[in-house]
Amino acid sequence: MDKKVSVKVCLGTTCFVMGSANLQELIELVPKKYGDRVDVSGVPCLGLCSIDWEFSKAPYVKVDDEVIKEATVEKVLAAIEKKLK
Amino acid sequence: MSMNSTPKQTSHLKREILVRLIKAYLSDNFAENTRLIPYAMRPKGSEVPYRCCIHKERAILRDRTVAGLGMSIEEADDSTLLSTLAEESLKREEPEKNPLTVLTTACKGCVPSRIYVTDLCQGCVARPCINTCKFGAISIQNGKSVIDPEKCKNCGMCVQVCPYQAITKIIVPCENACPVGAIAKDEDGYAKIDFEKCISCGKCVAACPFGAVHEKSQIIDILKNVKAGKKVIAMVAPAIMGQLPCKPAQLKEAIMKLGFADVYEVAQGADVTTKTEAKEFEERLEAGAEFMTTSCCAGYNELVEKHIPEMKPFRSDTKTPLYYTAEIVKKEHPDAVTVFFSPCNAKRKEAMQNPNVDFVLNYEELGAWFVALGVQVSECGEVQFKTEASAEARNYAVTGGVAKAVQTMLPEHLPTYPVVINGLDKQSIRDLKKYAKNGVCELGNLIEVMACPGGCLGGNGTVNAYKQALKQLTGYVNESKPLVNEEEHIEK
Numbered sequence: 004m005d006k007k008v009s010v011k012v013c014l015g016t017t018c019f020v021m022g023s024a025n026l027q028e029l030i031e032l033v034p035k036k037y038g039d040r041v042d043v044s045g046v047p048c049l050g051l052c053s054i055d056w057e058f059s060k061a062p063y064v065k066v067d068d069e070v071i072k073e074a075t076v077e078k079v080l081a082a083i084e085k086k087l088k
Numbered sequence: 089m090s091m092n093s094t095p096k097q098t099s100h101l102k103r104e105i106l107v108r109l110i111k112a113y114l115s116d117n118f119a120e121n122t123r124l125i126p127y128a129m130r131p132k133g134s135e136v137p138y139r140c141c142i143h144k145e146r147a148i149l150r151d152r153t154v155a156g157l158g159m160s161i162e163e164a165d166d167s168t169l170l171s172t173l174a175e176e177s178l179k180r181e182e183p184e185k186n187p188l189t190v191l192t193t194a195c196k197g198c199v200p201s202r203i204y205v206t207d208l209c210q211g212c213v214a215r216p217c218i219n220t221c222k223f224g225a226i227s228i229q230n231g232k233s234v235i236d237p238e239k240c241k242n243c244g245m246c247v248q249v250c251p252y253q254a255i256t257k258i259i260v261p262c263e264n265a266c267p268v269g270a271i272a273k274d275e276d277g278y279a280k281i282d283f284e285k286c287i288s289c290g291k292c293v294a295a296c297p298f299g300a301v302h303e304k305s306q307i308i309d310i311l312k313n314v315k316a317g318k319k320v321i322a323m324v325a326p327a328i329m330g331q332l333p334c335k336p337a338q339l340k341e342a343i344m345k346l347g348f349a350d351v352y353e354v355a356q357g358a359d360v361t362t363k364t365e366a367k368e369f370e371e372r373l374e375a376g377a378e379f380m381t382t383s384c385c386a387g388y389n390e391l392v393e394k395h396i397p398e399m400k401p402f403r404s405d406t407k408t409p410l411y412y413t414a415e416i417v418k419k420e421h422p423d424a425v426t427v428f429f430s431p432c433n434a435k436r437k438e439a440m441q442n443p444n445v446d447f448v449l450n451y452e453e454l455g456a457w458f459v460a461l462g463v464q465v466s467e468c469g470e471v472q473f474k475t476e477a478s479a480e481a482r483n484y485a486v487t488g489g490v491a492k493a494v495q496t497m498l499p500e501h502l503p504t505y506p507v508v509i510n511g512l513d514k515q516s517i518r519d520l521k522k523y524a525k526n527g528v529c530e531l532g533n534l535i536e537v538m539a540c541p542g543g544c545l546g547g548n549g550t551v552n553a554y555k556q557a558l559k560q561l562t563g564y565v566n567e568s569k570p571l572v573n574e575e576e577h578i579e580k
C-alpha cells in the first residue's frame with residue numbers, strides 16, 4: 004500500500020493571524036475528499052515564522068516535507084494532488 | 089449569508105503592515121522604519137504580484153500604512169513622507185473623528201456601476217432591450233446592442249428582458265454592501281463615504297475586493313500609552329473568545345504580555361445590560377408598549393440616530409455592555425487608560441462618544457501585535473478574570489444571544505416573543521422602519537438587532553472563520569455559570 008500523505012496546517016499564532024484561520028476548513032475538507040490516503044491535522048507553531056522577517060510568508064503548511072508559504076486552500080490541494088500522482 | 093468566510097489577500101497585506109508598524113514603533117527609529125515599510129515589502133527587483141508596476145504597489149502600501157498610522161488617506165498629501173506622518177501620529181491626543189478612510193490609489197481600478205452589454209448579445213431580431221428602454225439609450229451597432237452611457241439611467245430594465253441574459257449590471261461592491269447608501273464612487277473614480285449618513289457598520293471594509301476601505305487604526309496611540317508606563321486596561325468584547333488559537337482562559341495572560349495592566353471581560357457589563365434591559369422590557373410591556381428593540385449594537389444605534397429616528401421611543405434605554413464595563417473599570421481605576429478590544433468598526437464610533445473608553449483595538453490589530461512580539465497564545469498560562477461573567481453574557485457575541493439572555497431574566501407569565509434581526513441590509517432596514525411607523529411588529533415584541541450577520545463574531549475586524557469561532561465560543565459558554573433569575577427562584 005502507498006504511503007500516506009501528511010498535511011500539517013500550522014495553527015500557531017502567527018500563521019493563524021496571517022491566514023491559517025481560514026485554512027481550518029482543510030481539516031474537514033481533506034478527509035472528505037481523499038479519505039485515509041491523506042492525514043491532515045492542525046499543529047502548533049512549526050518554528051518557521053520566527054526566523055528573521057519570515058512572518059510575512061505565513062501561513063505555513065507542510066505537505067510531507069514540502070513547506071508551503073503563504074498557503075491557501077488551493078495551493079495545499081494542488082500540493083496534495085501532486086503527491087498522490 | 090455573507091460572513092467573513094472568504095480569506096482576502098488584502099487582509100494579509102493589512103496585517104503585514106500592522107506587524108511592521110508595531111515593530112517599527114518598538115524599534116529605535118520609528119519614523120525611518122515606517123518610511124521604509126513599502127520598500128521592505130516590495131524591494132528593488134522584486135516580483136509585482138498585483139499591480140502594473142512596483143511604484144504603484146509601493147504607493148498603495150504607503151497608503152495602507154497611512155491608515156495604520158490612524159490618519160486619513162484622502163487628507164494626507166501624496167508628497168508627505170511616511171516618516172513625517174509617523175512623527176505627526178505621535179502628537180495627537182485622541183483618535184481622528186471618522187473611523188474610516190478610502191485608499192484612493194487602490195480604488196481607482198474598480199469600474200463604476202453601470203449596465204453593460206456582454207459578448208453574449210446575439211443581435212436578435214426581436215430586440216426587446218431597445219423596446220423596453222424608456223430612455224432610448226440602446227442602439228444597434230455592427231449587429232449588437234450598445235448602450236449610450238449619456239442616456240442610460242441605470243434602471244436595469246434591459247437586463248431583465250434579454251432572453252440570452254446578455255446584459256448585466258456591473259456592481260460596485262462597496263456601494264452594493266452599504267445598507268444606507270453612504271458610500272459611492274464619484275467622478276474622481278474613487279469611493280467617497282458620506283459620514284453624515286455612514287453608520288460605521290464596516291460592511292464596505294469587508295466587501296471591497298481591493299481592500300480599499302480601511303479602518304483608521306489606533307494602534308500607535310495605544311502603544312504610546314503602554315510605552316509611557318500608563319496603566320492601560322483591556323476590556324475584551326465577548327466575541328474575542330472565539331478569535332485566537334488558544335483557550336479563552338489563556339487570553340488574559342497573552343494580553344498582559346503586551347503590556348496591559350489588567351483585562352476585563354465586557355461580558356461583565358453584559359450581565360448588567362441583561363438585568364437592566366429585562367426590567368425595562370417588563371415595565372414597557374406593562375405600560376402597554378407593543379415592542380422594544382435591544383440597544384447593544386453600535387451599528388444599529390447609529391442607524392436609529394441617523395436614519396430611523398422614529399424608532400427611538402421603541403429602542404431600550406439600557407446602556408451597552410461596553411458602557412457598563414468601562415464605568416466599572418474607571419471607578420476601580422480612575423487613573424486607567426481604557427482600551428476596548430472590538431470585533432467591528434462601529435464600536436469605534438461608540439467609543440468616541442463615551443469618555444470612559446479611550447481607545448479601540450480590533451482583532452486584526454491585536455493579532456498583529458502578538459505576531460510582532462512573537463507571543464504564542466497557546467503557550468500562555470490559564471488565568472481567571474476577577475469577575476467571571478455568566479454564560480448568557482458570554483453568548484452576546486452570537487446572533488440571538490442578547491434576546492435569549494434577556495428572556496432568562498423575565499418572569500414566566502410575561503408574554504415574550506423574541507425576534508432576531510440577523511444583520512442589517514436594505515430589507516431589514518425597511519422592516520424596522522415599518523415597525524417603527526406602525527408602532528407594532530407582527531413577528532414579536534422583543535426585537536434583537538445585530539448589524540452583522542451571525543452577530544459580533546461576524547464583525548469586520550475579526551480574524552477567525554465564523555464556523556470555527558462559533559464552535560470555540562460555544563465551548564466557552566457551555567463551561568460558564570448560567571445566569572440565575574433570582575426572583576423566579578423565590579417565587580417557586
Ligand code: SF4
Nearest residue numbers: 195198261262279296
Ligand atoms: S469596492 Fe468600492 S472602495 Fe473598493 S475599489 Fe470598488 S469603489 Fe473602491
Ligand code: SF4
Nearest residue numbers: 266286287289290292
Ligand atoms: S461603514 Fe457601513 S454605513 Fe458606512 S459607508 Fe461603509 S457600509 Fe456604508
Ligand code: FES
Nearest residue numbers: 013015018051052
Ligand atoms: S506560527 Fe506557524 S510557523 Fe510559527
